[in-house]
Amino acid sequence: MGKVYPSTASAEGRPAKIDRPSYFGCHMNPAEVIGGSGDPLNPEIATEKREVVLPPGIDRQAFDKAIAELRETLGEDAIELNDVPLNHGNYMAPPLSHDPYSVLDDEYFAGCGAVYPSSTEDVVIIVKWANKHLIPLWTISVGRNLGYGGASPRVAGSLIVHLGRRMNKVLSVDPDTASCLLEPGVTYFDLYEHLRAVGLGEKLWIDVPDLGGGSVMGNALDRGVGYTPYGDHFAQHCGMEVVMPDGSVVRTGMMAMENSATPQAFNYGFGPYVDGMFTQSALGIVTKMGMWLMPSPGGCLPFMFTFPEHTDLEQLVDICRPLMLNRLLHNIPGLRLGVYDAATYMTRDEAVGVENRGSPLTAEQEKAIIKKAGGAAWSFYASCYGPPEIAKGHLEMIKAAFFQVPGAKMYLCEDVPEGHYLIDRANVFSGIPTFRELDWQKWIPNSSTLFFSPIVPVDGKEALAQVEIFKYRFLEYGFDFFNVFYIGPREGHNIVILLFDRTSPQQRVNAMKCMRAMIEDAAKLGWGEYRTHISLQDQVAETYAFGDGALMKLHEQMKDHLDPNGILSPGRSGIWPRRYRDLGLQLGLNTTHAETPNPVVERMLKEKQQAKPKPTYGTDELRASQKKGGTA
Ligand SMILES: Cc1cc2nc3c(=O)[nH]c(=O)nc-3n(C[C@H](O)[C@H](O)[C@H](O)COP(=O)(O)OP(=O)(O)OC[C@H]3O[C@@H](n4cnc5c(N)ncnc54)[C@H](O)[C@@H]3O)c2cc1C
Numbered sequence: 001m002g003k004v005y006p007s008t009a010s011a012e013g014r015p016a017k018i019d020r021p022s023y024f025g026c027h028m029n030p031a032e033v034i035g036g037s038g039d040p041l042n043p044e045i046a047t048e049k050r051e052v053v054l055p056p057g058i059d060r061q062a063f064d065k066a067i068a069e070l071r072e073t074l075g076e077d078a079i080e081l082n083d084v085p086l087n088h089g090n091y092m093a094p095p096l097s098h099d100p101y102s103v104l105d106d107e108y109f110a111g112c113g114a115v116y117p118s119s120t121e122d123v124v125i126i127v128k129w130a131n132k133h134l135i136p137l138w139t140i141s142v143g144r145n146l147g148y149g150g151a152s153p154r155v156a157g158s159l160i161v162h163l164g165r166r167m168n169k170v171l172s173v174d175p176d177t178a179s180c181l182l183e184p185g186v187t188y189f190d191l192y193e194h195l196r197a198v199g200l201g202e203k204l205w206i207d208v209p210d211l212g213g214g215s216v217m218g219n220a221l222d223r224g225v226g227y228t229p230y231g232d233h234f235a236q237h238c239g240m241e242v243v244m245p246d247g248s249v250v251r252t253g254m255m256a257m258e259n260s261a262t263p264q265a266f267n268y269g270f271g272p273y274v275d276g277m278f279t280q281s282a283l284g285i286v287t288k289m290g291m292w293l294m295p296s297p298g299g300c301l302p303f304m305f306t307f308p309e310h311t312d313l314e315q316l317v318d319i320c321r322p323l324m325l326n327r328l329l330h331n332i333p334g335l336r337l338g339v340y341d342a343a344t345y346m347t348r349d350e351a352v353g354v355e356n357r358g359s360p361l362t363a364e365q366e367k368a369i370i371k372k373a374g375g376a377a378w379s380f381y382a383s384c385y386g387p388p389e390i391a392k393g394h395l396e397m398i399k400a401a402f403f404q405v406p407g408a409k410m411y412l413c414e415d416v417p418e419g420h421y422l423i424d425r426a427n428v429f430s431g432i433p434t435f436r437e438l439d440w441q442k443w444i445p446n447s448s449t450l451f452f453s454p455i456v457p458v459d460g461k462e463a464l465a466q467v468e469i470f471k472y473r474f475l476e477y478g479f480d481f482f483n484v485f486y487i488g489p490r491e492g493h494n495i496v497i498l499l500f501d502r503t504s505p506q507q508r509v510n511a512m513k514c515m516r517a518m519i520e521d522a523a524k525l526g527w528g529e530y531r532t533h534i535s536l537q538d539q540v541a542e543t544y545a546f547g548d549g550a551l552m553k554l555h556e557q558m559k560d561h562l563d564p565n566g567i568l569s570p571g572r573s574g575i576w577p578r579r580y581r582d583l584g585l586q587l588g589l590n591t592t593h594a595e596t597p598n599p600v601v602e603r604m605l606k607e608k609q610q611a612k613p614k615p616t617y618g619t620d621e622l623r624a625s626q627k628k629g630g631t632a
Helices: 030-034 060-074 120-133 188-197 216-221 312-325 338-342 348-352 363-372 388-402 421-429 436-442 460-477 505-524 534-543 546-562 599-610 619-627
Strands: 079-081 113-115 137-140 159-162 170-174 179-182 237-243 249-251 285-292 300-307 334-337 378-385 409-412 447-452 455-457 482-487 491-501
Touching: 060 079, 060 113, 060 120, 120 137, 120 159, 120 237, 120 285, 170 188, 216 285, 300 312, 300 388, 300 421, 312 334, 312 378, 312 388, 312 460, 312 482, 334 338, 338 363, 338 378, 338 482, 348 363, 378 388, 378 421, 421 436, 436 447, 447 505, 455 460, 460 482, 460 491, 460 505, 460 599, 491 505, 505 534, 505 599, 534 546
Parallel strands: 113 159, 137 159
Antiparallel strands: 079 113, 170 179, 179 285, 237 249, 237 285, 300 378, 300 409, 334 378, 334 482, 447 491, 455 491, 482 491
């Protein structure tokens, strides 16, 4: 049995600082900061200044007057106008000017500028100003929401409220309750390094998503995920301070007491629980948030299993279900498609040659790429936690489960060469932020990412069907299919990754068609997305249609009541304030998008119709069976 990976429990293995460039952060024009586009695959740098895109219904004179008024209050340098060239930057320096992974026209989601508040009081001033001038605001903490829209607003011409640039302090850390209170601009890198710097880095671990440059608060508010046992980020928050659309300031949970003795210890407080209202929403600007930290579990034993056959997925997911439900798998494991895993190590041109650009990978090419990378059809990355004897004991049970799959192999960190993805995961699983996940983004030149993120039952048959259904659309529209399942106890997040060349108008059109068709396919089978790109939020919201769209009606009622001028992030999550509903800004509603029927969807629907209904174990079923003389 192998050793427990040293980075996880010992001071030597946990770096004090994570290397990153000095220009790390979101910028209005990243080319100015990094002296180039910074993307070696896309060396073009735009230099032409542009006209500012104005908010709907506001003319230039009124806009200039309003901006001058805000500058007078907050200071000249608190606002930057978006009259800059649209440079795409890179992960280290993404733009505030537009969505660098733009699937529509680059200008489509361009804001009018960005404002950088320094305090909650500044945010109140901005909100009151926006109400007075009817200028829409778009809230971000850091703005690295890449794959879902970046820093871009849904309504062109909105003013971005970039909280993180100046409000970026760790306000407190409480080792006794393993919790902290943060401002919006604290990134995973910052929090990790802060804990190290104050001498708590061995005691308290953080949970990180794939990349550490995002905001701990922003990610949780978009209901993002990471990969330790604390991977459901919103579930780890505890207490908020929120600026409401009318400029009033509310604190939630125990933070609502002026002198709370337990501000980050109990998240519900008293009365209706409102915190969820501020996630994926446009109902408030969160200026402080409590987060729980993971007490060091005393060790972390990362491991990888590989499985040879594509169809092994079905058995694998079924094996995961009891392991997750019974907490034998401790963290949020990732089950990666082999060809996606391989893309960590090579570009597409290196894999199949420049001559094979222009059409999606064939099954033979996929197999050859996996072989070249030394991978398998599926790779499963996870970790056991605890002192070595406990972690190893758990691993034995996990091995017994996964070795039921013919051809399964298991690897520990010491079994793989330096530079292997498992080594990176070992860091992520122990709360050390990394950049490794950027590697597969170099798969194609000018690569842009769209994430399609449906929730999947932890059910092998459904997981395999999702792969077949979405891959069918990828091939139809000419893209290489990549996906990874992040598996929870009761559901999985299937992250389907669409990489397209943003310089190709045809690929942009096809990427959009592909995403829209997949949303439709998924909805037919009862699969909904947990999060989506701003261009697709109207369509996804429309699929949550129970009771003639009762949920959307409730959202609209809350929006109209709390934000009658519709100034906070209009269009966020498909929720449009009254003032915007008739402007025709919604995208992709009330229409069928798929150009052809998806045969796998048709097959699944038929199978579902013909299948014996799953037992409900409900009272009606019990009574019916008792009538027949049985039990349940
Ligand atoms: C290669 C790659 C890998 C990725 N891996 C992951 C992953 O593992 N897990 C994951 O979750 N995501 C992942 N992402 C998506 C994204 O990069 C992260 O979720 C990132 O943390 C989001 O950006 P941010 O933290 O800067 O949030 P922001 O852009 O600041 O915020 C995101 C959204 O939350 C809301 N919001 C933010 N702050 C506030 C506030 N203070 N008040 C009110 N609303 C607010 C806004 O609607 C905003 O649009 C990945 C992206 C890429 C490109």
